[in-house]
Amino acid sequence: MSRVIRALVYGDVDLNLIDGSAVWAQSTVQALSLAGCETRLVLKAPVLTGRLTDPLAGLPGVTLVRPAEERLVPGQGDRPLSPVQASRLLARLDRDEPCDLLVLRGRRLVGRVVADGRFDGRIWAYLTDIPQSAAAMTEQARAELGRIAAASRRLLCQTEELRCFLEAWVPEACGRSVLCPPSVPEPDFPVPDHDRPHDPLRLVYTGKFAPLWNTLPMTRLPSLLAERGVAAELHTVGDKIHDDPAHPGFHDAMFRALNGGTLGVHHHGGQPREEAMRIAADCDLGLGWRAPGLDASLELSTKVMEFGALGLPVVLNRTPAHEALLGADYPLYVPGRAEPEDAAEAVAHAARAPEARRLAAARCRDAARRYTLRAAADRWRGHLDRVFPPAPAGVVHRARPLRVGVAGHDLKFLTRLLDHFRAVPGLDVRVDAWPALARHDPGASRELADWADVVVVEWCGPAAVWYSRHKRRGSRLVIRLHRFELDAEWPGQVDIDAVDRVICVSPYYARRTLEHTGWPRHKVVVVPNWVDADQLDRPKAPGARHRLGMIGIAPSRKRLDLGLDVLEALRARDRRWHLSVKSKPPWEYWWIWNKPEERAHYETILRRVQTSPLLQGAVVFDDFGADVASWLRRIGHVLSTSDDESFHLAPAEGMASGAVPALLPWPGADEIYDRRWIHDGPPAMAEAITGLGESEGTWRSAADTARAQVRESYALDRVAAAWTDLLVSG
Template sequence: MTRTLNALIYGDVDLNLIDGSAVWAQSTVQALSLAGCRTRLVLKSPVRTERLTEPLAGLPGVTVVRPYEQCLVPGQGPRSSLSPMQASQLLARLDDDEPCDLLVLRGRRAVTRLVADGAFDGRIWAYLTDIPQSAAEMTETARTELARMAGACRHLLCQTEELRSFLETWIPEACGKSVLSPPAVPVPGFHLPERGTPHDPLRLVYTGKFAPLWNTLPMTRLPSALRERNVRAELHTVGDKIHDDHAHPEFKGQMSKALRATPGVHHHGGQSREKAMRIAADCDLGVGWRHPLLDASLELSTKVLEFGVLGLPVVLNRTPAHEALLGSDYPLYVPGNATLDDAAEAVALAVREPEARWTAGERCREAAGQYTLQAAADRWRTHLDRAFPSAPAALAARRRPLRVGVAGHDLKFLTRLLDHFRALPSLDLRIDAWPALSRHDRAASRELAEWADVVVVEWCGPAAVWYSRHKRRGSRLVVRLHRFELEGPWPRQVDIDAVDRVVCVSPYYARRTREHTGWPESKITVIPNWVDADQLDRPKAPGACFRLGMIGIAPSRKRLDLGLDVLEKLRAHDRRWHLSVKSKPPWEYWWIWNKPEERAHYEDVLRRMQTSPLLEGAVVFDDFGPDVPNWLRRIGHVLSTSDDESFHLAPAEGMASGAVPALLPWPGADEIYDRRWIHETPEAMADAIADLGPDGWRSAGELARTQVQESFSLERVARDWRELLASGPEKLP
């Protein structure tokens, strides 16, 4: 990203009331400003307090748009907020005045409206928390709505890895578009007190909104519950947003009264974020105890991070998300279905055991260190660099954009490269998608051939033959050859004199191509398949080190039977080993299932899985789909047991996820992958896997991840393609 990007930000949130959603808007503006963006924050409501907007004044490139005060929305009153339709219309007008490169939106209603209006398709970066977060809530209507959102958005911003995985499992359109965007907390700009002997009385603190599921009403009874345990305590609360909950109509009045009149409760009202942090810093223990209904939430508590950056220990529920953040042995968890007494007991433990209080504080501090504003800015910069790549000098210097046409019947191996090409300045991209191997719209293909400076044909099949015979004088033609084409008639039919480059995905197949076709060596080059290392780099799930994985088991030359050999040998010594297979079943490929020898192979394999005592219950078949990064979180070793491959992407994808690859020596494997991952037999493969052990598995996985990032990352492969596309004759305009 070399140019300054324009960002619009709108949240379906009221910045007059301090809660996590309002703080998100402030933090996002600050992070984007640090990342170098010119940023406009559009407010939903008239300004009644400057607590959250004042810190944005004077930030480089930041403008706060105040629709009511600036009379931008006819009819908006001094107490009324923008509706989703009004917000959509206003954002479109602001975009007309000064086009934005990205629109960052928070709130399902707002995103739904903007997607329906269509003015920002491909530019929306949607931050969604108010969406279904469980299988029971994910209705077909919700799935359809979220799929439509994902299709129109450039990215879906997910607060946690768990939320990203959940979305990708249910919404295939979200795969490849979901990126992490966790909460950000500012580093305090003031001196923090020493965390030694706590105050007497003990000072508890809660900041944020007041709502039934946040246990804020029973929380006010903590001082009295602690008095019964001979602990003198007081509760300090900060915030001015009390939910008007239709399911609990009495709550608002009771909460207001409790804050106002409960002995031992000191309510500080609404405060700026810095003032709230100063109040919290002067306390001894944060309270994050919530109703058990929130234990399954896929969100990350901003409160834990805000207290953590102050070094405050926090009493909170034991949940998977909290255990991932703070560890399963964090000392101040309250149990599931925790009562007021359970919360009081956890506080009393922190008083009785200084070591537990100190450990909890350090854990919270260390966790919060990963979520600073600077970390958020760095994360945004990475996302933006990928979404808005810089053009190489050869393209940037052109008088007009380079016209690139891509043709082929199956472009699945180019998807993310095509996204990259579309984002490149100084490059225009058009697609000629053939509906079948030998079927196409001849008029559309002729139009593309006449228009393009460079045509890239995916697969050296009929499309390559056609374009080699219809090449425009002065243009360039690049053909990408995989493996199966060499067994067909098409390479002999291609007019090689019209082809400028043949791209092979491995050195072995580059040699085979030269030997099989006799084409000039100068025309054949190697650019490997790409791996989206950033999307695949995710934390492993518990138990992953004992799970093998195979991606794609059809046709029979993929040799699932040899994968079962490996599994049986491992399970003969340790029944914790399992195999997960992510693949379409072979009978869904007509060209495979029509062959008797293929059917016989799979019948033998399935019978073996049913009759082998070592394989009973040990093989899981998962649905074929794009959610490979999420699936690989559960996989510790990816197997490649094929008879032959041109590249085999599965081991590389596994490596990017931190899984250890294990390959049999199919021809050319050692020219793509490090020999340490290649084993002569299934037995040797099983022995090598078993010998690693958990610690060896982790270090081997880190090495594998580093290797794939250096050799096959999307950025590395895209750079090679950019250089190839930009290296045309000087006479091209």
């Protein structure tokens, strides 16, 4: 970061009780401090114990705001803040000292802050208490999460699975969701060697005590293990026992089990995080075993990382999330239905099989290395650098901000650039959004033209014609021309003498523009399309290597029929190959479906998909939507079989995702993409894809090369910097 960023942090959590949410608040502040932020942590409840807050007090740039002790909220007394009280207090603190970002945890709290409306565009919302299944995602929940996403600058997601789930159900989350997994501190004391376990074997659990966390059945493990000839004791750390209405009697039973002399159970009560780590480090085996009801959770098990950082192997459920973290062959998954007897069998296996114990410890240790506090600080620094770019040299010494106007009827290709312009210090951005291609409010457009130092018009259409004829003396005008405009009358109507730059997205279309219009060569420049490489770069799903992808198949010049030729050639050799198509159907575009030749083209294609023996069951049509990044996780090869394109983002987006591109030689393709990805026809394309599909290593190597190429040439930060330079320097 080039300037000091001010963060305000509030979680709807009580830091007197040690559980995952309270530890989140502590570690978030620690990571922000390491990332160089000035951070104020606002406490929900009066401080009764400093176990979590004391380590924060001396951190650089960190201030603890204690509303109860400082009497900041009338009538609070010794009670925790309600979401309404918290939202009002945060607004007051922001008025006194404005923040750049507000980091919040808790769905009710975030909903209240969003409803109050003061922090729109500055909220960084960390949400785990949201529906995590299709059955639970009601329309009401979707609407609420949509409002939260629209008001947030970033949505902080604990896992990739949670991010993809949220994007699939909440379109507003797409492009705003970033990974923010839990972090664990590295121990600042020598970690014991766990190769020789204690006798009796020491099991350990730290955290909250709740029904779904199996903490009550856990206390039976010493006796169940004794029946299997394994002497064991259970050590527990924590002081938060849930009072769950769905499980009456749990609280009292849990309290008795911890404090009533249960055979083999040693309860250490609530402890500072560092002391809890010391207690756990002196044990032999961590417990992350939970009730099957949590197997579908999209959250990450912090316990695995905490114990892994201490060199402890962990007994836990076999779930997709755990397999992704530790591998399908991890040796200490609880077998069967994860009943107490099954958990006892897993522990007994760990006790009797030192090789399994060592392998499990190594896997957990390797996983923990990816989630250290320093790794969290690096992630935060990366997120903040992208959201808070430095001021360009050309505006640092200006008496007032550079006024940038943006106009056009369809700004979808400018969305992230607009976000960037608005974030750049020294730029003041306003938008003249035309409701249709040739319809606008002349008064609003005139006001923008008179106000702006530089106007950017998206598409060389009627808006470009209007602004070229109403340019204010001394201002600059930049027009971006894509493709379809060249075949229309508008370029001939533009007053090119009033235009300072015409932006084309590829060298081929820059040449075509010059040939078609005769405009001065120095006015036509190339700035490529942007690709949000950070958002797209995600782990591939199993089976991605044998799945082709196409994005957008309308109009017919996109040539889905040639994509089917490739698929048939591949499946003639290997039936594992499939094709996924993400697109609106052509009949949803009236200007396409009104043409008989277009309808005939797609009728032929659909009949072919239904009748070809090689295509039956091998083509999937996915909904059009903004969730391209999560969709691309399933795709190993992205096809571009068009007759012509101005740029074609789909291959570049695929490359950023770790998919290998395959293109036919449409005009100008070789000036945008490396020739190694361009093939003479569908047979050559299929042959190249087959070669890559035969080996995981070969495919991944090609994907890594493609990913590096797109980052070098088309990554959002590079393209945004080129645009910023164009706006500031001309």
